[in-house]
Amino acid sequence: RRRYPVVYVTDADYGFPMLRLIGRRMNVEGPRIENFILIGLGYAAGEDGMTSRRRDYTPTPRGPSGAPPGARHGESRQYVTYLRDTVLPFVDARWRTDPARRVYVGHSYGGLLGAEMLLTEPGLFGSYVLGSPSLWFDKRYLLRELPALLQKAPPLRARVYLSVGEFEALRRGEPGYQQQVDMVADNETLAARLRVRRDPGLAIRSDVLRDEDHLSVAPQGFTRGLLHVLPHRPAATP
Numbered sequence: 001r002r003r004y005p006v007v008y009v010t011d012a013d014y015g016f017p018m019l020r021l022i023g024r025r026m027n028v029e030g031p032r033i034e035n036f037i038l039i040g041l042g043y044a045a046g047e048d049g050m051t052s053r054r055r056d057y058t059p060t061p062r063g064p065s066g067a068p069p070g071a072r073h074g075e076s077r078q079y080v081t082y083l084r085d086t087v088l089p090f091v092d093a094r095w096r097t098d099p100a101r102r103v104y105v106g107h108s109y110g111g112l113l114g115a116e117m118l119l120t121e122p123g124l125f126g127s128y129v130l131g132s133p134s135l136w137f138d139k140r141y142l143l144r145e146l147p148a149l150l151q152k153a154p155p156l157r158a159r160v161y162l163s164v165g166e167f168e169a170l171r172r173g174e175p176g177y178q179q180q181v182d183m184v185a186d187n188e189t190l191a192a193r194l195r196v197r198r199d200p201g202l203a204i205r206s207d208v209l210r211d212e213d214h215l216s217v218a219p220q221g222f223t224r225g226l227l228h229v230l231p232h233r234p235a236a237t238p
Contacts, residue, residue: 012040129225157201
């Protein structure tokens with residue numbers, strides 16, 4: 001029986017319906033994206049989204065200065081363990097999945113978590129769609145650790161699609177642009193350092209999407225990402 005790639009998307013409250021509609025819309029006039037099983041990664045029971053994502057999607061306890069008093073950060077390793085040992089086996093045991101073709105999709109803190117998993121648990125997913133990953137977190141912690149992480153990592157095998165909005169560049173005083181951090185430059189740094197490895201199984205694409213900011217960019221980035229990592233391929237003729 002046929003098995004299907006599985007797309008896991010963080011922030012399921014908006015990510016799940018968005019990807020469901022993208023998958024349907026892109027195939028209205030003929031198949032462009034391969035059929036997939038969609039899994040939404042929700043928040044902890046009884047918590048609002050920001051409480052869960054601050055804690056579960058970030059790599060260190062040193063959150064931004066604007067976070068509420070008592071906010072918890074830095075438990076991404078525990079969350080990745082939960083995904084690896086509980087969520088992925090649960091899904092694979094119940095649906096006709098192809099574990100070799102898991103796709104991770106995340107935006108902002110969700111993109112940060114995906115970048116961390118690519119570098120520390122590279123076998124969990126075969127493809128990553130990372131939208132505006134918050135690489136600025138804790139004074140660019142993940143980028144600072146990148147040389148050591150890449151030195152320890154085995155050859156990476158994944159299709160990676162990175163996207164960020166044009167207005168997420170740091171241009172102080174220009175209306176519409178970022179005023180605090182340069183997410184465009186950070187994306188370019190991550191992509192460049194991954195490409196330098198020249199791992200034969202690692203394919204990187206990084207796009208700056210015009211006329212988009214941090215809040216508007218996700219639908220276009222997710223659409224392009226799915227088209228990139230799950231393009232429909234016609235069945236081979238006998």
